Amino acid sequence: MSGDVEALDICELLLTAQIYNESQGLDEDDIPPKIRKHYWEKKEKGVKRPLSVSEGDVEGVYGTKNARKYIASLPFVEFDDFGESLRMTVFDLGAKWFEKRGADRIRQNPVLAYYYENNNAGNISYSQVKTANRPKEVDREWIDSLISEVVEEEDDAKDLLKLVHIVAPEEVKQTLNEIVLTKEQEDKISKIVKAIEYRDYLRQIGLREIGKLLFVGPPGTGKTSTARALSERLKLPFLEVKLSMTVSHFLGETSKNVDKAFELAKRLNPCILFIDEFDFVAKTRVSDEHAALKRAVNTLLKCIDEISLVNDGVLLIGATNHPKLLDNAVWRRFDEIVMFPLPDKAMRQEILAKILASVEGDIDVADIAQRTDGYSGSDLRLLLRESVLNALVEERKVLTHEDLIKAVDAFKDRSNMKLMEGHE
Ligand SMILES: Nc1ncnc2c1ncn2[C@@H]1O[C@H](COP(=O)(O)OP(=O)(O)OP(=O)(O)O)[C@@H](O)[C@H]1O
Ligand SMILES: [Mg+2]
Incomplete structure (x- = not known):
C-alpha cells in the first residue's frame, strides 16, 4: 500500500528521537548514519538532546515530503499545539505498531534495538546491532x-x-x-x-x-x-x-x-x-x-x-x-x-574480473589478460570505459569479447601516438 514506507519513516524517527532523548547512556554511535548526519551539530561535535521531529526533519532524513499526509494512518502521532513538530501521543502503541512492521529497521538502528531488547521483543541484540552500525568517525x-x-x-x-x-x-x-x-x-x-x-x-x-x-x-x-x-x-x-x-x-x-x-x-x-x-x-x-x-x-x-x-x-x-x-x-x-609493480597476467585477470563484475556480457577475461601485457590497473579501467562507451554508441549495454579486443587495439594505437609525441 502506498504510504506504508513513509509511515514507517515517520514512526522510526519519532521512536529514535524519543528513546535517544530519554536514554542518557546512548550516544552518537548508536544513531544510524542517515539520522545522525541530519541532526549533527558541527560546533558541538555531536547530536544534542532533545531531538525534535518536524516535517522538515522527516524530509531531511528520508526525503519524504509532507509528513502531514501520512500521519492519518498513525493514530498515535499528532502535531504539537503549534503545528510544527510531530510527537507520539501513546508511545507504547507506536512501539508495538513499529515492532510488527519495522523488524528490518530495528536490526539496523541501535537506538531502537536498545529499547526493544529491554522490552523483550523477539531476539534483538543491542550489542550486535551497535557493532554493525557505522561509527561517527566515518561521516x-x-x-x-x-x-x-x-x-x-x-x-x-x-x-x-x-x-x-x-x-x-x-x-x-x-x-x-x-x-x-x-x-x-x-x-x-x-x-x-x-x-x-x-x-x-x-x-x-x-x-x-x-x-x-x-x-x-x-x-x-x-x-x-x-x-x-x-x-x-x-x-x-x-x-x-x-x-x-x-x-x-x-x-x-x-x-x-x-x-x-x-x-x-x-x-x-x-x-x-x-x-x-x-x-x-x-x-x-x-x-x-x-x-x-x-x-x-x-x-x-x-x-x-x-x-x-x-x-x-x-x-x-x-x-x-x-x-x-x-x-x-x-x-x-x-x-x-x-x-606497486605493473600487474602480471594473473593479477590483470583478477583486476579485469573485478572491474567487469557489474557489467553484463560474456567475456573471456583470461584472453584479455593475455593481450594486455604492460597495462596498469588504470589502463585496464580505461579499456573498460572505451568498450562500454563504444557499445553504448550502438545502443548496447551488454558487452562482447569483441568490444574489448577492439579497445585493446585502439589502446595500442594510442600508446604508439604517445611514443611518437615523445611522451614518457
Ligand atoms: N591493482 C589494482 N586493482 C584494482 N584497481 C586498480 C589497481 N591498480 C590500479 N587500479 C585502478 O586504476 C585507477 C588509478 O589508480 P591510482 O590512482 O590508485 O594509481 P596510482 O598508482 O596512484 O597512479 P599515479 O602514480 O599516477 O598517481 C584507480 O581507479 C584504481 O582503482
Ligand atoms: Mg596516485
Whole structure:
C-alpha cells in the first residue's frame, strides 16, 4: 500500500528521537548514519538532546515530503499545539505498531534495538546491532567538526586547508576488497592495520619505528587508491598533500607550508597523511635549485623524522613514480617500502574480473589478460570505459569479447601516438 514506507519513516524517527532523548547512556554511535548526519551539530561535535521531529526533519532524513499526509494512518502521532513538530501521543502503541512492521529497521538502528531488547521483543541484540552500525568517525560531518575546531583556533587555517585535501572515510570510492594486491602488499598492509589497532601496546613497549610507508611504482598501479582504501578500512580521515602545491609563489613560504600540513595532521589525529609526488623532493635536491626550495625539502625531512604513528596517531604514506630519484636520506626515513609493480597476467585477470563484475556480457577475461601485457590497473579501467562507451554508441549495454579486443587495439594505437609525441 502506498504510504506504508513513509509511515514507517515517520514512526522510526519519532521512536529514535524519543528513546535517544530519554536514554542518557546512548550516544552518537548508536544513531544510524542517515539520522545522525541530519541532526549533527558541527560546533558541538555531536547530536544534542532533545531531538525534535518536524516535517522538515522527516524530509531531511528520508526525503519524504509532507509528513502531514501520512500521519492519518498513525493514530498515535499528532502535531504539537503549534503545528510544527510531530510527537507520539501513546508511545507504547507506536512501539508495538513499529515492532510488527519495522523488524528490518530495528536490526539496523541501535537506538531502537536498545529499547526493544529491554522490552523483550523477539531476539534483538543491542550489542550486535551497535557493532554493525557505522561509527561517527566515518561521516563527513565528523571531519567538518574537527576542521572547524582548528579553524577557530588558528588565524591562517583557511590557507592551511588549501594545501591539504581532506577526505572522509565515507567518501572513499574504492574499498580494499576492490583492489587487487600482491601477496607482499597484502602482508605489509595487514601489518599496518594491526599496528594502528595496537598503537597503545606499541607505545608501552617503546616500539616507535613504525607507521611510515613509501608506495613505489609506475603510474596507475593503485598507490593512491590503496592509501585511500586504507582510510576507509581504518575509519580514519585522509589528508592528501600534493608536494607541488605546497610550493608557494613566495618560495620562503614553502617551508612554512610543509610545516603546516604536518601540524594539521597532528591536530586531526588519528589520521592518514598521504604525500603524493614524493620524487618532488629529489628534484629539488639537485645542486643548482633555489635555496628556499632546499630549505623546504629539509623541513619536510625533519617533519617526517618528528612525526610518529605511535605518539601522534599519524600514519604517513608517501608515493612516488620515480624511485631512482630518491636518495638514501629519503629511503631511510620510511620503515616500510611497498612496491606497486605493473600487474602480471594473473593479477590483470583478477583486476579485469573485478572491474567487469557489474557489467553484463560474456567475456573471456583470461584472453584479455593475455593481450594486455604492460597495462596498469588504470589502463585496464580505461579499456573498460572505451568498450562500454563504444557499445553504448550502438545502443548496447551488454558487452562482447569483441568490444574489448577492439579497445585493446585502439589502446595500442594510442600508446604508439604517445611514443611518437615523445611522451614518457
Ligand atoms: N591493482 C589494482 N586493482 C584494482 N584497481 C586498480 C589497481 N591498480 C590500479 N587500479 C585502478 O586504476 C585507477 C588509478 O589508480 P591510482 O590512482 O590508485 O594509481 P596510482 O598508482 O596512484 O597512479 P599515479 O602514480 O599516477 O598517481 C584507480 O581507479 C584504481 O582503482
Ligand atoms: Mg596516485
